[in-house]
Amino acid sequence: MLHDLLAYSAFSFFALFPVLNPPAMSPIFLDMTSALADDDRHRLAGLIGKNTFLLLFAVLVAGGWLLKVFGISVPVIRVAGGLLLFNTAWRMLNSEDRFSRAEQDELKARMTDRAFFPMTMPVTAGPGSIAVALTLVPPGSLLAPATWLHFAGTACGIGLAALSVFLFYRYSENLLRRLGRAGAQTISKISAFILLAIGVQIVWDGLRGLLAAGLR
Numbered sequence: 429m430l431h432d433l434l435a436y437s438a439f440s441f442f443a444l445f446p447v448l449n450p451p452a453m454s455p456i457f458l459d460m461t462s463a464l465a466d467d468d469r470h471r472l473a474g475l476i477g478k479n480t481f482l483l484l485f486a487v488l489v490a491g492g493w494l495l496k497v498f499g500i501s502v503p504v505i506r507v508a509g510g511l512l513l514f515n516t517a518w519r520m521l522n523s524e525d526r527f528s529r530a531e532q533d534e535l536k537a538r539m540t541d542r543a544f545f546p547m548t549m550p551v552t553a554g555p556g557s558i559a560v561a562l563t564l565v566p567p568g569s570l571l572a573p574a575t576w577l578h579f580a581g582t583a584c585g586i587g588l589a590a591l592s593v594f595l596f597y598r599y600s601e602n603l604l605r606r607l608g609r610a611g612a613q614t615i616s617k618i619s620a621f622i623l624l625a626i627g628v629q630i631v632w633d634g635l636r637g638l639l640a641a642g643l644r
Contacts, residue, residue, distance in 0.1 A: 433581045440564050440585025441592075444484070446626055447513070447557045448589055450596035455604055455613075456551070457597050470598055475543035477594025480553045483544075484561045484586045488579070492565040502563050503641065506634030509559025513627030520620035552593060559630065561586070 457476075461469045495502065564585075566578035604611075 429577060432577055433584070436578050436581025437584040437588065440582045441588045443560050443564065444557055444586065444589040445592060446622065447560050448480070448553065448593055449623060450593045451600070452618075452620070452623070453552060453593075454596045454600040457547075458601050458604055460547075460551075466601075469601070472543055472547070473594055473597035476548050476552055476597060477590050479544045479548035480593050481587055481590035483549060483553050484557065484590070485583060487558050487561040488565060488582060488586065491562040495562065495565075501637070501641070502565075503634040503637030505559045505562050506630050506637065508634075509556045510627045510630030510632075510634060512554070512559075513556040513623060513630060515627075517620045517624035517627055521617065521624065556627070556630070 457473070458469075461472060464472065494500075495505070564582050566575050566582065569575060
């Protein structure tokens with residue numbers, strides 16, 4: 429039982445971590461919060477980590493039910509989320525700002541009031557991570573012990589992924605400042621390319637699921 433719990437936790441963490449991508453998002457977070465004092469930035473990092481967990485946990489709890497209500501399949505969610513990830517990564521690779529200067533100034537002026545939107549959703553936990561969380565919804569009957577074990581392990585993995593967001597946002601600022609703007613931009617471009625590849629992979633997984641369902 430413990431082995432299964434650890435396996436589900438590890439799988440969920442490694443599924444979400446590349447999509448949340450806190451190493452790549454840390455420079456963006458630091459730039460957007462440059463007008464804040466260090467203590468306020470650290471507190472905001474904690475709020476974003478907590479909100480990331482609550483958001484993805486809510487998706488895990490309600491995701492399967494909502495998919496059934498709207499008649500949406502998981503492969504469709506994968507294709508849609510992958511396309512959104514691809515678009516975001518493509519914009520980052522082509523040096524387009526995720527936010528305009530006016531939006532960044534507004535965020536800096538009202539940062540503590542916007543810990544959830546937009547700092548958590550969609551900046552940190554965007555459509556891609558939500559799509560991944562939906563794919564982690566445990567299959568099987570809610571009355572089966574194995575389903576609850578799967579659910580508990582997945583929830584732990586989500587918690588670890590949210591904790592990694594907090595740790596990178598909170599403690600990577602010294603390293604990023606030492607790297608300078610050029611170093612931070614290099615990391616951002618490499619991370620954007622990885623995100624682009626992840627988006628393509630998610631789309632491909634969704635298409636394979638749709639094709640497999642169509643051949644049945």
